[in-house]
Amino acid sequence: TLGANWEEKSFFSLPSLSQRETLFSWWEDQPTETLTKMADEVCRKTYGNKVYLRGLIEFSNECFCDCLYCGIRRSNAKITRYSLTDEEIIETVKRGLQRGFHTFVLQSGENRADLPERMTKLLFTLRKIAKEDVAFTLSCGVYPREVYREWKKAGAHRYLLRFETSDPRLYASLCPGKTLDRRLQALEDLRQEGYAVGSGFMVGLPGEDARTRFENVLLCRDLRLEMVGIGPFIPHPDTPLGKEGHKSLPIEFTVRTTALLRLFLPWANIPATTAAGSLHPRGREMMLEAGANVLMPNITPVEKKKHYLLYANKICLDEDGWECLSCLSLRVASVGKTISFERGESVLREKAQ
Ligand code: 5AD
Ligand code: FES
DSSP, X not given: OTTHHHHHHSGGGSGXXXXXXXXXXXXXXXXXXXXXXXXXXXXXXXXXXXXXXXXXXXXXXXXXXXXXXXXXXTTOTTSOOOBOOHHHHHHHHHHHHHTTOOEEEEEEOSOOTTHHHHHHHHHHHHHHHSOTTOEEEEEOOOOOHHHXXXXXXXXXXXXXXXXBOSOHHHHHHHSTTOOHHHHHHHHHHXXXXXXXXXXXXXXXOTTOOHHHHHHHHHHHHHTTOSEEEEXXXXXXXXSHHHHTTOOOOOHHHHHHHHHHHHHHOTTOBOBOOHHHHHHSTTXXXXXXXXXXXXEOOBOSOHHHHTTOOSSTTOSSSSSOHHHHXXXXXXXXXXXXXXXXXXXXXXXXXXXXX
């Protein structure tokens, strides 16, 4: 079966720790330093000291959802909406290819009705520009399975769609008109269509607790995710959660959750996220120390990226993505790892192919 080997190597296949309750209190009791050390060891066993780079292109901040935490929610009339043209996206990818990137992530707000056809055409063009060894990852929300199929045929390989929280009631209360079930169905559809599947969640949403975070990690494992993106919830002033005065949890919570993720999913590609870097100056480094092995420099054209504000105090807004590259290699070196431009498939997937 898929990844059976990796499961055996996973720390948590140890029989004495196989019970949920035991695991949960074990996790609660461990000092962060211990968790970090263990996770780092597993990460280095799987991925060595490599940190894979993904060029992130936030191609549109138009969104048809109204999630209470998100700065680009439909009801936020204060932001400038933008959509990159196909030419702008192609130009950005070309620059990325010249710089040696082998993965691009095309991300946008969710559920645009006009996206399916446009994206199919764009992918055909991008496929002509990029060699076989370049991977395209999409992250544009929930669509019917047939749409995912078309995009796969057109040349997409991977898809990111965070489930945000594993608590269905919390999910429904934060994302009006949406259900966790539908989102999980979309992840299943993507799996069936042959994508490498990525999901993830926020750490510290109002209404969650340590148990929720633990269950979030278990759900990632149940879903056999190739990629897991997590980051701290950071309030945005022009959202309902921001106005209610909610605060972020300290970075330590994200670090502890990252470590647990790595221990449970030794095979996964786990990015050190921009949200972590925005909450704490060493946030991304701390995630890299605790089992993360991916960075996603934001290569969105600099005049547009300031409008893609999901949360407050987002970093790197004035830097060109290409400037971030040199900054990132220093940061990565500071934790004893090194940047890799390889395509960086999940080892789970390498085994399956
Ligand atoms: N704080 C942190 N992360 C956020 N996201 C959306 N809003 C926020 C916020 N206020 C995350 C969600 C989404 C991803 C693209 O960004 O998890 O899936
Ligand atoms: Fe963007 Fe450091 S990573 S400026």
